[in-house]
Amino acid sequence: MLFWATFLLVSACDYLSKDWIRRNFALGESRDILGSFLRFSHWSNSGASFGMLQGAAPYLALISVGCIILAILIYPKIRKEGPVGVVSLGLIAGGALGNLLDRVRFGSVTDFISLSFFPPVFNLADCAIVIGAVLMAVFFLLSPEGRFEE
Numbered sequence: 001m002l003f004w005a006t007f008l009l010v011s012a013c014d015y016l017s018k019d020w021i022r023r024n025f026a027l028g029e030s031r032d033i034l035g036s037f038l039r040f041s042h043w044s045n046s047g048a049s050f051g052m053l054q055g056a057a058p059y060l061a062l063i064s065v066g067c068i069i070l071a072i073l074i075y076p077k078i079r080k081e082g083p084v085g086v087v088s089l090g091l092i093a094g095g096a097l098g099n100l101l102d103r104v105r106f107g108s109v110t111d112f113i114s115l116s117f118f119p120p121v122f123n124l125a126d127c128a129i130v131i132g133a134v135l136m137a138v139f140f141l142l143s144p145e146g147r148f149e150e
């Protein structure tokens with residue numbers, strides 16, 4: 001249940017935040033939120049997280065579908081091991097779905113979060129994927145050897 005809740009919450013928050021940006025900001029428009037430290041800047045990204053692999057949207061859509069399917073297949077095994085693995089899978093899959101929806105609808109992903117110390121503009125799905133990947137790495141690094149063998 002925790003996986004599905006995380007998955008749906010991440011994808012819904014990502015969808016709603018991008019929709020709000022598209023409705024309230026012109027493409028390329030920026031506004032300070034916390035001075036110059038945090039800005040909302042409406043960008044269209046045809047690549048991967050943080051502006052990498054520009055123009056690869058069709059391939060990235062296939063990778064997103066694969067990640068979502070893989071997360072759903074891994075979930076039954078991970079769920080027995082506690083909430084960290086389950087939440088990390090939900091974050092990764094929810095972020096992948098959020099960006100996939102944009103790629104399918106618009107051919108690119110809406111990015112809008114801009115930090116003064118980090119040049120790429122990104123979105124909530126990107127954050128969820130990165131946080132989920134870090135949590136997953138910690139989960140596996142702290143897992144006893146042989147934990148997932150049957």
